[in-house]
Amino acid sequence: RHVAVVRAMSFISAYAKLRLRRTPTDDAEGAAHALSGARTRPEVRQEVEYNTGRAFHHLGMLHHAAMCYRRALEMHEEMPVAASVTREAAHNLVLIYQQTGAIPLARRVVARFLTIG
Helix, strand or coil: CHHHHHHHHHHHHHHHHHHHCCCCCCCCCCCCCCCCCCCCCHHHHHHHHHHHHHHHHHCCCHHHHHHHHHHHHHCHHHCCHHHCCHHHHHHHHHHHHHHCCCHHHHHHHHHHHCCCC
């Protein structure tokens, strides 16, 4: 099991680095630069946080998954609704809160991110 977890986290780390890498159109100095989450489009940063959270969630590492989902939710106002994974992150965070017995926190997430009106 430990080997599978290490491989999964290695894959997610490589994915995040590649996904967050600046492209030549993002920076005049080109794609050879190191990562820059601050210059990457917010929808890409949110996607990476969500997918990292999904990996942790799938592995049963709920504390880490919840952190990633919360970071993804913090970015929801920075991007267009069509490009957002806010609802998915909120839903998965609610599942974690319900599973761990944090019902008041789950209700707050539902009220803020999953309620129409």
